[in-house]
Amino acid sequence: MIRDPRRLDALLDDIRAFVRTTWHPLEDEVDRTGEIPEAVVERLRRKGYFGWSIPEAHGGLGLSTEELVLCAMELSQASVALRARVGTNTGIGSEALVADGTPWQKERWLPRMASGELTGCLALTEPDAGSEATNIRTTARREGDHYVLDGSKCFITNAPLADVFTVIARTGExxxxxxxxxxxxxxxxxxxxxxxxxxxxxxxxxxVSDVHFEHCRVPASHLIGGEEGAGFKTVMKVLNKQRLHLAALCTGPAIRMLDLAIAHATRREQFGQPVANFQLVQALIADCRTEIFAAHSMILEAARARDRGEDVALSASMCKYFASEMCGRVADRCVQMFGGAGYIADFSPIERYYRDVRLFRLYEGTSQIHQLNIAKLALREHAEGERP
Incomplete structure (x- = not known):
């Protein structure tokens, strides 16, 4: 669902220009220092990048799912640090509030998250609750008008700089x-x-870091939706949308890596001609381009289905599984096209991309968990007599 094509085209052009003229020249510095310059973060705030999927009523751009994934594909044609800095606010850091927050909760936090004043994150994973997310042991004990949280989370993106945390805890003793x-x-x-x-x-x-709760007192009014026991349903709403978002964020780096590899292959000469003239290199290019197109098509179709109000649990899982695995295959082929230069950071950014995208196949459901989920949902469809 594209609400205003001209407005979206202007946003996509702005993202494309920012990535190429501002971010690409900074990538080596960010990789070396591990930090994004504050002046760049401030530019992202002014541009409204932190509020893409937050409703307009709360200061965001209110992008539809289709608009969001198109923007994500442009933003992620860069080192992962860029999309990660704004991505939790446009995804898992705010979506629980967007989906299930009370009016008071939305008004309290969403405008400041949309402006980038606050950075949010999702604190779900624990040492014994990763793929088995329902094994959460962090507890929230009611004491009068507060809950007291105790426990630890791990592998939490943006935790070291986050201001607000969406935390899943066990209230049912x-x-x-x-x-x-x-x-x-x-x-x-x-x-x-x-x-x-x-x-x-x-x-x-x-x-990324651990998060520890030690007798952490939280007002009862901070219980999302005001209802105990609804946390898992909220998380599933968050993840179904975020898996589409993440699939798009896997596709952008693949586009960027292939662009770099093609540029190298057309410049680099061996045996008196550009490497791009050799058929085995062309086969690598063809496989990359085809898989990127497949991922792009899948993601757009699933995003449009979500915007129509359809259940996208299966398609979102398939998109995340395919796009993350696709990105890994593209990374490997592109390093191969660069040859030895693809392994040396001094020669090109391709080795950094190769390392960066490896995580895509692990977080927000490993590929193996998605395989199980896809099969489970497909078998359920078959039992119910449904057809894709």
């Missing part, structure tokens, strides 16, 4: 599985502590 899970908005303050940023394989400039 003795409950198991998804029953008894509730969602809270927790502001940074006493009782909430984030660890030092991890040392990672890639994605420099996108800090």
């Amino acid at each position: 003795g409950s198991r599985g998804h029953a008894g899970l509730s969602a809270f908005l927790v502001e940074r303050g006493p009782g909430l502590r984030t660890g030092a940023p991890y040392r990672k394989m890639g994605q420099a400039g996108s800090p």
Whole structure:
């Protein structure tokens, strides 16, 4: 659903220009320092990039799902740090509030998240609750007008710099599985502590760390939706949309890597001619281009279905699975097209992209978890006599 084509085209042009003229020249610096210059973050705030999917009534752009994925494909044709800096606010950091927040909760936090004043994140994963997200052990005990949270989260993107945390905790004493899970908005303050940023394989400039809750008192009014036990349903709403968003964010880097590889292959000469003239190199280009097109098409179709109000649990999972695996295959082929230069950071950014995109196949559901989910939903459709 594209509401205003001219307005969207202007936004896409702005993103494209920002990525190419401002961000690409900064990528080596961000990789080296692990930090995004504050002046760049401020530009992103002024441009409204933090509020893409937050409703216009709360200061955002209110992008439809189709508009969001198109913008994400442009923004992510850059090192991952750029989209990660704004991505939690346009995705998992705000979506629980957008989907299930009370009017008071939305008014309290969404405008400041849309403006970039606040950075949000989703604190879901725990040491014993990753792929098995229902195994959450962080507890939220009711004490009068407050809840007291105790427990730890891990692998939380943007945790070191986040101001507000969407936290999934267990309010049902003795409950198991998804029953008894509730969602809270927790502001940074006493009782909430984030660890030092991890040392990672890639994605420099996108800090990730543990989050610890130690008798963290949270007003009862911060229970998302005002209802205990609804946390798992809220998370599923968040993830169904975010998997489409993330699939688009996997497709942008693949486009960028192929552009770099084609440019190199047309310049680099061996045996008296450009490497791009050799058929085996052309086969690599063809495979990359075809898979990028397939991912792009899948994501747009699923995004449009979501905008029509259809259930996209299956298609979102397929998009995330295919796009993340596709991006990994494109990265590998592009390094191959660069040859030895693709392994050396001094020669090209392709080795950094290769490291950065490896995480896509792990977070927000590993590829193996998505395979299981896709099969489960396909078998359910078959049992119910439905057809794709």
